[in-house]
Every structure is written in structure tokens, then in C-alpha cells.
Amino acid sequence: MPKFWLIFLILSTSSFAGLDEGLKAFKANDYPTAMKILTPFAEQGNANAQTKVGLYSVIFPTCQLD
Numbered sequence: 001m002p003k004f005w006l007i008f009l010i011l012s013t014s015s016f017a018g019l020d021e022g023l024k025a026f027k028a029n030d031y032p033t034a035m036k037i038l039t040p041f042a043e044q045g046n047a048n049a050q051t052k053v054g055l056y057s058v059i060f061p062t063c064q065l066d
Contacts, residue, residue, distance in 0.1 A: 019049065026052045031060070 022037030035056055041049035 019046065022049065023052065026056075031056055 018037055019041050022034050022041065025031075025037060026034035035053060038049040038052050042053040
């Protein structure tokens, strides 16, 4: 059973690192990078990522991300 927790901890830590990178990109006004990183987190239900993706769509309503 301890192996399961170790794997879970490693996987969850790496996903939060991606979230932090997305939030840093958003704060640095690098919106295309931020949206590429944050959109999957927003789709998974992360409220912080959902807020940033929503703000982007309000601030830049006509911009489309590739």
C-alpha cells in the first residue's frame, strides 16, 4: 500500500507544478502560454484555473487560442 501513496504523491506534485507555471505565465501577461497550461486544469474543475480562463475570455473576447 505505501507504494500507491508514493506514486500518488509524485503524480499530484507534478500536476501542481504545471498549474503554478500557468499561473505565473498569467501573472506575467503571457496569456497564450497561460491558457495552454491552465485550460486542462480548468476543464478538470480547478477553480483557480477556471477563474483565469474566464478572465481571459472576458478581457480578450475575440481572441482565439490555437
